[in-house]
Amino acid sequence: QVQLVESGGGLVQAGGSLRLSCAASGRIFSDNTMAWFRQALGKERECVAVISWSGGPIYYADFVKGRFAISRDNAKNTVSLQMNSLKPEDTAVYYCAVRVAGGRWVQWNRYDYWGQGTQVTVSA
DSSP: OOOEEEEEEEEEEEOOEEEEEEEEEOOTTOOOOOEEEETTTOOOOOOOEEEEEEEEEEOOGGTTTTEEEEEEEETTTTEEEOSSSSOGGGEHHHHHHEEETOOOOOGGGOOOOOOEEEEEEEEE
């Protein structure tokens, strides 16, 4: 079992920044893939960014390219999402997720473990 706990969400004005963090604990194996997803009210969960075990970002959704950056620290078992130039449409609950088998996957049902989510609200 793997436990994931997100932090760093909150309320910010458009154009502002937030940094989300996710701490993983439990049976963490190497070569996993970690990702950030988000789900806005009434919408489907969508992939925001994916990062490989080696630390190389392997996917960014078009709607965050150039604004968000994903990173990870394997020694601390953490993954982060730096969010800049936030827009009201970025408002959502943000989740971190782990896929044990690794690989470049953006579908939410390919991920094995999930955090409880952290709310990000961007005001106009």
